[in-house]
Amino acid sequence: MKKKTIIDELKKIVGAENVLADNEDMVTYSYDAAVLDAVIPIAAVMPENSGELGKIVKLCSEYCLPMTVRGAGTNLSGGTIPHNSGVVILTGKLNAILEINEADMYAVVQPGVVTATLAAAVEKKGLFYPPDPGSQAVSTIGGNVAENAGGLRGLKYGVTKDYVMGVSFYDAHGEHVRSGSRTVKCATGYNLAGLMVGSEGTLGVMDEIVLKLIPLPKARKSMVAVYKTIEQASKTVAAIIADRIVPATLELLDNFTIRAVESYSKAGLPLDAGALLLIEVDGHPGQVEEDGLRVEELCREFGADSVKVATDENERDRIWAARRSALSALAKLKPTLVLEDATVPRSKIPAMVKSLQEISQKYDISIGTFGHAGDGNLHPTILTDKRNKEEWLRVEQAIEEIFDRALELGGTLSGEHGTGLAKAPFLEREVGRSSILFSRRLRKALDPNNILNPGKVTGAL
Amino acid sequence: MNDMKSLAQRVKELEDQLVVCIRCGTCQSVCPLFEQTHREADVARGKLALLDGLGKNMFDNPNGVEERLNRCLLCGSCAANCPSGVNVVEIFIKARAILAEYKGLSPAKQVIFKKLLSDPKTFDFFTELAGKFQGVFTKKDKNPQATSCARVISPLLDNRHFPSMAEKSFHRLTPRLNTPVGKSGIKVALFTGCIIDKVFPRIANDVIEVFKHHGIGLYIPDGQGCCGIPALASGDRKSFTKLVAHHIGLFEREKFDYLVTACATCTSTIKKLWPSIYEGKESGTRAKIGKLSEKTLDINQFLVNSVSLDPRDEIHGTKGGPVTYHDPCHLKKSLGVAREPRQLIKASGHELVEMEGADKCCGMGGSFNLYHYGISSRIGTLKQQSISDTHCDTVATGCPACMIQISDMLAKSGAQVKVKHPLELYADFLRNR
Numbered sequence: 026m027k028k029k030t031i032i033d034e035l036k037k038i039v040g041a042e043n044v045l046a047d048n049e050d051m052v053t054y055s056y057d058a059a060v061l062d063a064v065i066p067i068a069a070v071m072p073e074n075s076g077e078l079g080k081i082v083k084l085c086s087e088y089c090l091p092m093t094v095r096g097a098g099t100n101l102s103g104g105t106i107p108h109n110s111g112v113v114i115l116t117g118k119l120n121a122i123l124e125i126n127e128a129d130m131y132a133v134v135q136p137g138v139v140t141a142t143l144a145a146a147v148e149k150k151g152l153f154y155p156p157d158p159g160s161q162a163v164s165t166i167g168g169n170v171a172e173n174a175g176g177l178r179g180l181k182y183g184v185t186k187d188y189v190m191g192v193s194f195y196d197a198h199g200e201h202v203r204s205g206s207r208t209v210k211c212a213t214g215y216n217l218a219g220l221m222v223g224s225e226g227t228l229g230v231m232d233e234i235v236l237k238l239i240p241l242p243k244a245r246k247s248m249v250a251v252y253k254t255i256e257q258a259s260k261t262v263a264a265i266i267a268d269r270i271v272p273a274t275l276e277l278l279d280n281f282t283i284r285a286v287e288s289y290s291k292a293g294l295p296l297d298a299g300a301l302l303l304i305e306v307d308g309h310p311g312q313v314e315e316d317g318l319r320v321e322e323l324c325r326e327f328g329a330d331s332v333k334v335a336t337d338e339n340e341r342d343r344i345w346a347a348r349r350s351a352l353s354a355l356a357k358l359k360p361t362l363v364l365e366d367a368t369v370p371r372s373k374i375p376a377m378v379k380s381l382q383e384i385s386q387k388y389d390i391s392i393g394t395f396g397h398a399g400d401g402n403l404h405p406t407i408l409t410d411k412r413n414k415e416e417w418l419r420v421e422q423a424i425e426e427i428f429d430r431a432l433e434l435g436g437t438l439s440g441e442h443g444t445g446l447a448k449a450p451f452l453e454r455e456v457g458r459s460s461i462l463f464s465r466r467l468r469k470a471l472d473p474n475n476i477l478n479p480g481k482v483t484g485a486l
Numbered sequence: 487m488n489d490m491k492s493l494a495q496r497v498k499e500l501e502d503q504l505v506v507c508i509r510c511g512t513c514q515s516v517c518p519l520f521e522q523t524h525r526e527a528d529v530a531r532g533k534l535a536l537l538d539g540l541g542k543n544m545f546d547n548p549n550g551v552e553e554r555l556n557r558c559l560l561c562g563s564c565a566a567n568c569p570s571g572v573n574v575v576e577i578f579i580k581a582r583a584i585l586a587e588y589k590g591l592s593p594a595k596q597v598i599f600k601k602l603l604s605d606p607k608t609f610d611f612f613t614e615l616a617g618k619f620q621g622v623f624t625k626k627d628k629n630p631q632a633t634s635c636a637r638v639i640s641p642l643l644d645n646r647h648f649p650s651m652a653e654k655s656f657h658r659l660t661p662r663l664n665t666p667v668g669k670s671g672i673k674v675a676l677f678t679g680c681i682i683d684k685v686f687p688r689i690a691n692d693v694i695e696v697f698k699h700h701g702i703g704l705y706i707p708d709g710q711g712c713c714g715i716p717a718l719a720s721g722d723r724k725s726f727t728k729l730v731a732h733h734i735g736l737f738e739r740e741k742f743d744y745l746v747t748a749c750a751t752c753t754s755t756i757k758k759l760w761p762s763i764y765e766g767k768e769s770g771t772r773a774k775i776g777k778l779s780e781k782t783l784d785i786n787q788f789l790v791n792s793v794s795l796d797p798r799d800e801i802h803g804t805k806g807g808p809v810t811y812h813d814p815c816h817l818k819k820s821l822g823v824a825r826e827p828r829q830l831i832k833a834s835g836h837e838l839v840e841m842e843g844a845d846k847c848c849g850m851g852g853s854f855n856l857y858h859y860g861i862s863s864r865i866g867t868l869k870q871q872s873i874s875d876t877h878c879d880t881v882a883t884g885c886p887a888c889m890i891q892i893s894d895m896l897a898k899s900g901a902q903v904k905v906k907h908p909l910e911l912y913a914d915f916l917r918n919r
Binding site for chain 2: 045047048049050052053054055056057058071097098099115117118120139141160162163352353356357360361362410412
């Protein structure tokens, strides 16, 4: 029997305690954080080192077994939902920070290292790893690289792809491939590390990642601006960018979200405000002072009723606590929460905000909008109950319309959650037929048996 | 045995609570068990998915789900940090009960819960017997934790180092008490709790002394037993309900302002689980439970918020040494009590040194420690390291169950650290100034 053979072979590689195949355990690896149908795999395996990982990939290659790598399973596009005849490779025990090099400012990590753990470790040495996806307390670096995760600091510091210097991985045949380097510059060969970023486990299985680190900014200043209308807030965002100021974070909360946060945390937010902007500038103390004052001026110029600047760390924490609790507060309103991340060029934020309001009315659904206004990456968050079939249909139509509006404005389906299963059917609308075909041919050449996370990104081959 | 379909039907009763989980996975960042095993079935999200599967009749038998559901400390770290507010502990307890009622309790648990625990007199008789003979099987460690360990290899005791059963349990020393209200104008009833009664009567003695000092009237009724959490953790709602009804009867005999306990787990059980899980039919009892649980307070919380403590600058004599504090899960995560025990320690003239991860679970988890001693010890070792790193010679914590686990871990590591309840430190301070 094939399944039994495979499980026995896996046990030989990693030991019986690291192989799971009971029906109950398989149910727990059948989902991720995306609102999609669960798929039950045949086994899950937890390698403890790179050597074991390589042998697992080789075994899957020999038996033509689909494999899906899973870190924390926080994916919002279904990238970690496995194949029904496949194996789930768990990176939980590949969680060592192998090196933090202060002189050359890079870190070498295994894929299972938790993002926040790495960020804290480098900060202790006065260095900075800026990408901070919302799930950073649990998400893994492997997952961040595979999805090209973003976060609140995208505007000034970029996203995961901007920090990947090198990746080593096992290809579909189980061969170990090295790419990139520990140098700032590297011009040899194809940029395979770049190719691995955002590949969602469809091109190889990573075992080591080299990440760029930067110096920790010396000063920062946070403020919150209150607006009567969301239009005023979104115009301020465009004005700040046009003034050649790049805040570290520039976040927006709409009225729906403000009310949700307030009823949840009683933080004293103005319930009648149309929108809030939460802004932080950081860098050299002198520049922080100057930029902070100018941003404050711009907020007022574009109609802010009030601008409150945090005078100490406690006040700063209170400002950001409101933003951090946005998703939690919204999640408590209804059983099902669909967190979208369609993104537009930042100058188009006012137009996108208007579109979202229209879509919410047209389909008669609740949408709370908050997110990274400064980089054009809003999170329209739809609140529903999937058990209500009629409403769910309207939700699906609304999501499709959100995609279309974002594309019309020159944007993208996903700023940071990835394509996965959820957006694969829509990808052609964004990139066109020939891009899909090129991607599929690339995949087919590297993975002829289609065993690396099948079904994701490019759809069925 | 009923069929799986009827079980699915019963689990479906939890559906409205189960759908609240949006599968975000945040629970992984705080689950002490997941930190050790990295297995999804060990964390709340996985267990909720399994219960969802059980409700959808996805399994041939309930054993696999039951086994995984029981691998949980019930520490509530997940619930305290859940963005969607899933009431994880209540769901798990209800699910354990549904499974136990479907499968029937094991014969051993039937004896323990139905015959022993739910009848305080029988329970006392057997624990006293055990107390008398413990010296035959165990020997004293002669360490600051005053623990004992097995004389010979014992599958039951394993290599545990545990505080000995008291020679005389608290209710033997003070079967009942009813003192008049003094200068404080407050009357308090004390729920003693099993571990304090049988292992740490010194804590209850200190309660009497401290209350006397502050002129607080104290009511301790005769015939108290267990708060019911061990039965509930094994899914025995009947024994739990019997115990709740028993105590409601005991405490309605006297008027008092607060019901106070010095055990985090008892407080949390009385406040959270008595009202939500009690399934008795008698009219009126439910309302009485509501009222009693509303006026139930942790002892640190009561002393700091309701009594004006003697401030420490009045101390004449030596100042207490540095003390570190461990947050019991059932105080901080379940009830949000974290500030008050610290204030009590400081009011006792000690410098408070925070340990790394003070609110991380110690790994005790009641019966979890019995069935999964290996993992429980791995979690506890992390706690021991954090304590040792502070270089304090005393660790305080507001839960006698945590005290047992921490004593075991410290004894194993050979650390010269005493384990105390914050109330003991305050009582010491009042005695020594």
